[in-house]
Amino acid sequence: MTDMPPGAAIRLRAIAKSFPARAGRPAGAGAPRRHDVLTDVTLEVRRGEIIGLVGANGAGKTTLLEILATTQLPTAGEGFVGGCSLVSQAQQVRRLVGYAPAGTDGFYARLTGRANLEFFAALNDLSPAAARRRTGEVLRLIGAPELEETVVQRCSTGMRQKLGLARALLADPPILLLDEPARSLDPASQDAFHALLRRSLAADMGKTVLMVTHDLGTARALCDRVALLRGGTIAGVWDAADLPVGIRFDAEPAADEASR
Amino acid sequence: MPLVWKLAAFLKRDLATDVSYRLSFALEAMHVGITVAAFFFFAQLLGTTRPQGYASFPFLLVGMTVNAYMTTCLVCFSQAIKGSQLAGTLKAVLTTPTSPTTFLVCSSVYPYLRASLDAGVYLIIGMAFGVPLSGMNVPAAVLVLLLSLLAFSSIGILSATFTLIFKRGDPLLWLFGSGSWLLGGVLYPVDYLPTALRHVSALLPITHAVNGMRAAVLDGAPPGGIAGDLGRLAIFAAIGVPLSLAVFGLGVRRARRDGTLDHW
Numbered sequence: 001m002t003d004m005p006p007g008a009a010i011r012l013r014a015i016a017k018s019f020p021a022r023a024g025r026p027a028g029a030g031a032p033r034r035h036d037v038l039t040d041v042t043l044e045v046r047r048g049e050i051i052g053l054v055g056a057n058g059a060g061k062t063t064l065l066e067i068l069a070t071t072q073l074p075t076a077g078e079g080f081v082g083g084c085s086l087v088s089q090a091q092q093v094r095r096l097v098g099y100a101p102a103g104t105d106g107f108y109a110r111l112t113g114r115a116n117l118e119f120f121a122a123l124n125d126l127s128p129a130a131a132r133r134r135t136g137e138v139l140r141l142i143g144a145p146e147l148e149e150t151v152v153q154r155c156s157t158g159m160r161q162k163l164g165l166a167r168a169l170l171a172d173p174p175i176l177l178l179d180e181p182a183r184s185l186d187p188a189s190q191d192a193f194h195a196l197l198r199r200s201l202a203a204d205m206g207k208t209v210l211m212v213t214h215d216l217g218t219a220r221a222l223c224d225r226v227a228l229l230r231g232g233t234i235a236g237v238w239d240a241a242d243l244p245v246g247i248r249f250d251a252e253p254a255a256d257e258a259s260r
Numbered sequence: 261m262p263l264v265w266k267l268a269a270f271l272k273r274d275l276a277t278d279v280s281y282r283l284s285f286a287l288e289a290m291h292v293g294i295t296v297a298a299f300f301f302f303a304q305l306l307g308t309t310r311p312q313g314y315a316s317f318p319f320l321l322v323g324m325t326v327n328a329y330m331t332t333c334l335v336c337f338s339q340a341i342k343g344s345q346l347a348g349t350l351k352a353v354l355t356t357p358t359s360p361t362t363f364l365v366c367s368s369v370y371p372y373l374r375a376s377l378d379a380g381v382y383l384i385i386g387m388a389f390g391v392p393l394s395g396m397n398v399p400a401a402v403l404v405l406l407l408s409l410l411a412f413s414s415i416g417i418l419s420a421t422f423t424l425i426f427k428r429g430d431p432l433l434w435l436f437g438s439g440s441w442l443l444g445g446v447l448y449p450v451d452y453l454p455t456a457l458r459h460v461s462a463l464l465p466i467t468h469a470v471n472g473m474r475a476a477v478l479d480g481a482p483p484g485g486i487a488g489d490l491g492r493l494a495i496f497a498a499i500g501v502p503l504s505l506a507v508f509g510l511g512v513r514r515a516r517r518d519g520t521l522d523h524w
Contacts, residue, residue, distance in 0.1 A: 019519050063519070069355045073516045091357055099355045105348030108273060110280040115273070122269030123356035123363075125262040131269075167352065 009175055009208040010045035010068065015077035016232075017063055037063050039232030041077070047174075050202050050209040052219035052240070055229035056249035061212045062102060064229065065177045068210065069099040081175060098168030102179035102212070104160035113139070113147035113155070113163050117170060124171035138166040141200065143192050157184040165193075169201075176201065178211040182218065194222055216243065266358060267366050274370035292328075292378060296385045299324060312449045314478055318391045322474045323446040325382040326408070330440060330466050332375035333368075333412035334433055337420035340367035345524040354521065360512040361505055364420060372409060379405070383477070393477065400476035400483045404469060407493035411465035414500025421504070421511035427524055440466040468492045 005011070018034040037060040045051050055061050066072040068081060070090040079086040082096040107116045114135055121131035139145050144162045147155065155163065161184045168176055181197075182190045201207045213219050219226045223240045230249065238244070278284065303317035311319045341364070344350035353363050387393050419433045443450065443457055444466035450458055461467045472489035475481035483490060515521045 017519075066351075066519070071351045071354055071516060071521055072519045073513070075517075091359070094355060094357045097355070101351065103348060106352040108277060108347065108349065110277050111273065115276055119269050119273050120352065120356065122262075122265045123353060123358040125265075125357055127261070127265055128268065131265075171356075 007047050008044050009047040010081050012041050012043045012079045013077055015041040015067065015074045015079055017067060018075050036232055041234055043227060043234050045208060045210055047208055048206045049224040050211065050222055052223035052226040053210060053212045053229060054219060054226060054249065059229045060232060061229055062179055065179050065212060068177055069097060070094055096173055097175045097177055098171065098173040099177045100164040100168040100179065100181055102183065104157050104184060107152045107163060109153040111152060113150050113152060116152060117166060120167050121170045134170055138169045142166050142196060158186060158189060161185060175208045178209060180212050197222060266362060267369060270366040271370055289381060292381050293385050295324065296382060296389060300389045314474060318478050320447060321386040321391055322477055323470055325379050326466065326470045326473050327446045329375050329379050330412045332371055333409055334416045334419060334437060336368045336371035337364055337416040338423040338430060340364060341420045341423045342524065345522055348522060351522050361508065364508065395480035396477045397480045397482050400481055400486055401473060403483055403490055404472040404476055407490060407497055408465065408469035410497035410501055411493050414504040417504035417508050421508045424511045424515050440464055445470050465493055465496045
């Protein structure tokens with residue numbers, strides 16, 4: 001555990017991440033051996049806030065979420081979730097976060113939504129009885145009880161996205177990492193999701209949410225703050241209400257634009 | 261208790277998936293039946309030859325049974341990794357508090373049970389072809405089975421690590437599987453091998469698994485009667501399992517570092 005500032009849920013200091021330039025193959029003469037995705041990410045997420053993470057494609061948003069979900073190790077820097085180190089206390093971190101990736105795969109296609117969720121509940125240390133109960137609860141919470149008996153390979157992309165959110169909620173973690181959580185949802189489902197996030201998860205349950213989105217309107221409407229990831233670093237953090245209207249993901253911010 | 265719950269969850273998942281492919285059970289039983297029948301007729305060709313003092317067909321039957329069991333133990337770990345990568349579930353699993361090692365070990369339990377069932381089917385069909393199994397020493401056979409499982413698994417776990425890091429073309433599995441088939445005494449006694457190869461044969465766990473199983477199943481040898489084979493299998497397991505699990509842990513760490521956990 002580390003001395004996190006009171007009220008902080010996540011703290012990242014100078015996080016960097018690079019990948020082998022061509023995985024599995026030797027780099028050619030003169031070619032860079034590593035591809036830098038994140039160079040210096042410093043960010044603090046307050047407990048109970050919804051913070052949006054925006055940035056261009058390839059800016060490293062998903063990489064950052066995966067570092068927080070402990071499926072990737074940072075190349076440099078240090079990060080803490082709930083006071084636990086992302087590197088040396090990954091097991092404890094996994095008890096604190098629920099991660100809903102952007103992709104809609106990641107389920108056992110021939111099993112029902114219930115069977116999938118009960119399986120993942122067991123991996124989150126829930127007893128069979130608790131897994132059954134919790135599966136019903138989360139499906140009702142996200143407003144998709146029909147997924148219980150639907151075989152995953154018959155689920156639409158949007159239904160799978162809801163299932164991903166349900167899975168992230170299974171262990172009732174205090175911190176949620178959501179990667180474009182409403183990308184495949186129809187307008188009505190998006191509205192329902194926004195209400196769920198704002199009212200139930202954040203206001204009622206006090207969860208901390210770090211959410212990747214490309215939609216600045218959604219970011220303004222849903223988030224307390226918005227962080228822009230650009231050039232491998234956090235280029236600016238704004239209160240959602242102050243998010244500049246014409247902000248571009250791929251350009252340098254104006255001198256007075258960012259108020260980290 | 262969570263480990264028991266997890267184990268039960270893996271078994272439930274794998275059984276439900278397997279049951280959803282209903283035809284596969286019937287096809288697998290037919291495959292075993294046809295294999296046993298083919299070896300029965302092949303054994304007729306060998307006439308009254310008695311390899312290691314056993315009648316030809318029982319000798320071949322036990323060799324094939326152990327080899328099929330070994331093959332499952334070798335491939336089930338890498339299949340767990342590859343299957344999870346293809347389905348996109350590996351990352352989802354590894355964001356839970358369940359350790360990669362627990363995931364790997366729990367994923368292998370259902371294939372083991374299926375392989376044990378298949379081994380039973382091999383022997384039962386063998387009985388139908390006239391192999392006398394009434395004198396089998398069950399405790400000795402079970403001991404050979406369990407120690408073989410551990411010894412073979414260490415190679416399987418190393419193979420899974422290879423799959424995790426290099427994704428394809430696992431030379432370890434190929435080398436070990438082919439080597440065991442050629443040198444392990446599955447189809448012929450190792451006495452027929454040149455001296456140098458006989459020394460290599462002694463280093464393969466399948467050699468001792470096949471020897472011990474033939475003695476337990478066909479001669480009714482008690483555990484004490486096959487202590488040499490059991491001891492060697494135990495040594496393979498005692499060294500191989502911790503070593504392979506440590507290597508797997510390093511492999512997961514490397515995949516997390518390179519961001520390739522779900523690459524395939």
